[in-house]
Amino acid sequence: MQHDTPNEADLNAEDDAALRDVPVLPHAPRHGERVELDIERLGAAGEGEGALVLRVGPERALKRYVVAVRKAMVGDRVRAIIESRRRGRYTARVDEVLRPAAGRVAPRCPHFGAREEPGRGCGGCTLQALDYPAQLTVKRDLVQRAMANRGLDPALVAPVRGAEDPWRYRNKMEFTFGDDRERRFALGLFPTGWHNEVIALTTCHLVSTVTAGVVPRVRDWAEARGLSTYRPRDDRGFLRQLTIREGKRTDERLVELVTSPDVAVETVSGPRQAEEVARELLTAVAGFAEELGGRVSSAWWTRHVAIAGQATRLESTLVAGTPVFNDELLLPDGSALRFGIHPRAFFQPNPRQAEVLVAEVLARLGAARTVLDLYCGTGTLALCVARSVDHVVGVEIVADAIDNAVANARANGLDNVTFLVGDVGEVLREHADAPWRAEVDAVVVDPPRAGLMPKAVEQLAAIAPPRIVYVSCSPASLARDIVALRAAGYEVEGAIQPVDLFPHTFHVENVVTLRRTSDAALIPASEG
Known part of the structure; x- marks a missing residue:
């Protein structure tokens, strides 16, 4: 089991004759340049990591660099585009998979992939292009390397x-309102590494079909009524997040709409009271869930109050249903425990x-x-x-x-x-x-x-x-x-x-x- 290696290191050509045939560059890799490398392991943030060995500069000094490539899978050989360098460690994105890993599969989700492609780059999944047994293998390797780095066996x-079924397992997802890369109204998740744009989800395979189906319907409903999304840069806009939580063994659901603290909001029909709009949106969510075969048992409206120099406050109002939703966990002896879960529990x-x-x-x-x-x-x-x-x-x-x-x-x-x-x-x-x-x-x-x-x-x-x-x-x-x-x-x-x-x-x-x-x-x- 190898230890993690330094992000950048000088090499001795005499250590390995094969190193004498490595590519030559006049300088260390720079932003926008393309490099080829093998992806050897899973990085701490889910990227595929590999070693890039080059001869650099007039002296052709032998150098080894660690490159973390977003959406590259362990076992791939890729051509990658350098994006940044920090503390000797490069980050890059896949330009082309030259030789796919043995466990590489076609991603199930249309939003998986590079952010540069419209509608792709979702940060929810990092390993979806590996089959599930291969995912388990690279995760074990991640844990083993962490132990080896501390001198443990x-x-x-x-x-x-x-998991018996690695799909639709999540009981909670927080979806963000915002603009997508083309500045269009969106409700979904952030792209990997970005928090100033949102991918408008059409589906999600980590949540239930009910939750996945509600999200695009809510987006269309809110956009049709001219509601604004919150923009942190100018501290303007009304809609911030929609959180959906569900009991996997009870089919109960808690929905929380988070907005700015505005009292009145602009709509296509003119100014309206914020509370009235929030209640209508939550009623619409319940209706969409029912259309899809689910039910909402608890609906909350939360106003996110942030004032400079003061602690952020979340002012929550129960709009409909019960204060909690319930779910159960089964114990090894076959008995069950029932949990009542509040919006932030x-x-x-x-x-x-x-x-x-x-x-x-x-x-x-x-x-x-x-x-x-x-x-x-x-x-x-x-x-x-x-x-x-x-x-x-x-x-x-x-x-x-x-x-x-x-x-x-x-x-x-x-x-x-x-x-x-x-x-x-x-x-x-x-x-x-x-x-x-x-x-x-x-x-x-x-x-x-x-x-x-x-x-x-x-x-x-x-x-x-x-x-x-x-x-x-x-x-x-x-x-x-x-x-x-x-x-x-x-x-x-x-x-x-x-x-x-x-x-x-x-x-x-x-x-x-x-x-x-x-x-x-x-x-x-x-x-x-």
């Missing part, structure tokens, strides 16, 4: 657990694969009876664990998330869960003498992408639980934190198990068990 990484975007993740966590907890769940969010893992242990303590910094967790615990009849609000490190320090602390025999951590903060690692070492089950959305942060926890007396037990919650994207979740073997000097997680 890449063989610890098991094959990725993929987090819930795993892929519930079916979330069930796979939950089963993996439960299996790794073994015979634990008192479990500490750090970064518990809205309590999804905590409540699932609570069904099979004596006591769960969840800690989360976002108060609204804890309110949602408490409500869901009550709704599911779970009285063996305690939730605490605050920074994980501070809460653990403040509860150093809490009775439950001495009883903890396993800790579940599911931190944000940045990983564990130093205070959290220090408190984990102080609690010294026999077992830590770490759930991670960032292979790089996970590898760093494993090193820190090893220094605190823990060792990886069993395999690092990747789980694919986001097919056709570069994201991958991981679950790993760390078992306490000894006491050791602590290295802060932020080090390195």
Whole structure:
């Protein structure tokens, strides 16, 4: 398993005779120039990465550059157009696929591809041109390289657990109103790397057919009435986002329309009250969903209030239906937990694969009876664990998330869960003498992408639980934190198990068990 290599490096021609036949350029690659290279691996942001070896300048110095090529697949040989260079790393776009990867397939979605082609370049998927088994292979390689970069054994990484069906899995999508590249009215998603234009979606294969069908209908409805889209550059316009969330096991839907705080808006029939227009649009959404075989159970209008020098406010009004929509997660024993989800409450975007993740966590907890769940969010893992242990303590910094967790615990009849609000490190320090602390025999951590903060690692070492089950959305942060926890007396037990919650994207979740073997000097997680 290779480590990640520097973005730019000098090479010694004597190291490899084949290097003597590389192309010659009078200078390092520049914007707009075309280069040919093999795509060797998946980059951290989902691009295809490859090495470009050249002889450069009058001295014909042998140089190696890393080039990240958008929408290139691992195994491709491509001709790419250089777009930019930063810290010795080039970014480029595909000009032509000279030799396709063995796993390359025709993308299912018409919006996949290069932004330079009208209607293409959507940032929702990065790997759709690879067949699904090949996607799982490159994701495993991504995790293995992250481990190798920290001196960990890449063989610890098991094959990725993929989805039975990698399509139409998302239960939430936020669509943006704006202008497309030709300055036409659009509702859809941003192109990769761009936030000042929107791709007008005609379909999307990551969401249900109901959600995919609603979006173009709403766009046509709003455009026909002369409604304006919000433009951040001039702080003008009315429509900002349309978020659609749905229960995969309940068929309930929550729709949220986000607008500017304008009281009155211009329409083809003249000025009208903003609230009246928002209600009509949400009623239209419900009608479109019904036409497509779905139903909207909750409709919200949110005014996005941003004033210079003040914290941004979201002022939400329930327009129709119930305040929450419901969904269920099935546990390994066949029972189900029901979750009521507010507009801004987090819930795993892929519930079916979330069930796979939950089963993996439960299996790794073994015979634990008192479990500490750090970064518990809205309590999804905590409540699932609570069904099979004596006591769960969840800690989360976002108060609204804890309110949602408490409500869901009550709704599911779970009285063996305690939730605490605050920074994980501070809460653990403040509860150093809490009775439950001495009883903890396993800790579940599911931190944000940045990983564990130093205070959290220090408190984990102080609690010294026999077992830590770490759930991670960032292979790089996970590898760093494993090193820190090893220094605190823990060792990886069993395999690092990747789980694919986001097919056709570069994201991958991981679950790993760390078992306490000894006491050791602590290295802060932020080090390195």
